[in-house]
Amino acid sequence: MANYCSNCGKQLPEGASVCPSCGARVAGSAGVQAAPVIVNIENNNTNSNVNAVPAVGRQKNKWVAFFLCLFLGFLGAHKFYEGKVGMGILYLFTGGLFAIGIIVDLITLLFKPTHYFVP
Numbered sequence: 001m002a003n004y005c006s007n008c009g010k011q012l013p014e015g016a017s018v019c020p021s022c023g024a025r026v027a028g029s030a031g032v033q034a035a036p037v038i039v040n041i042e043n044n045n046t047n048s049n050v051n052a053v054p055a056v057g058r059q060k061n062k063w064v065a066f067f068l069c070l071f072l073g074f075l076g077a078h079k080f081y082e083g084k085v086g087m088g089i090l091y092l093f094t095g096g097l098f099a100i101g102i103i104v105d106l107i108t109l110l111f112k113p114t115h116y117f118v119p
């Protein structure tokens with residue numbers, strides 16, 4: 001089976017990869033045939049934020065609670081702010097659980113997201 005140049009139409013020698021008459025590359029010859037490029041740009045990424053805090057309850061601002069706790073923690077102000085009235089009263093009468101509750105709450109608040117939710 002003879003090959004013919006797709007550019008100039010002349011018969012090509014067996015196994016030629018370039019036409020000797022015009023210099024065009026011969027389609028289908030082993031030497032120059034480019035491997036088929038399979039482009040797979042299908043995007044299977046699914047953005048699922050596992051760190052998302054479920055938006056249930058009352059949204060509170062971390063820094064409001066933090067500074068309430070820092071300055072008025074002995075009155076239980078941050079507990080009242082979070083709507084935890086019972087704990088607030090307890091803090092009010094015990095001086096923030098004898099200051100231990102204040103310290104624990106300050107540390108706990110620091111690790112909360114800026115907007116956290118109180119169920």
Ligand SMILES: [Zn+2]
Pocket residue numbers: 005006007008009010019020021022023024
């Ligand atoms: Zn040719």
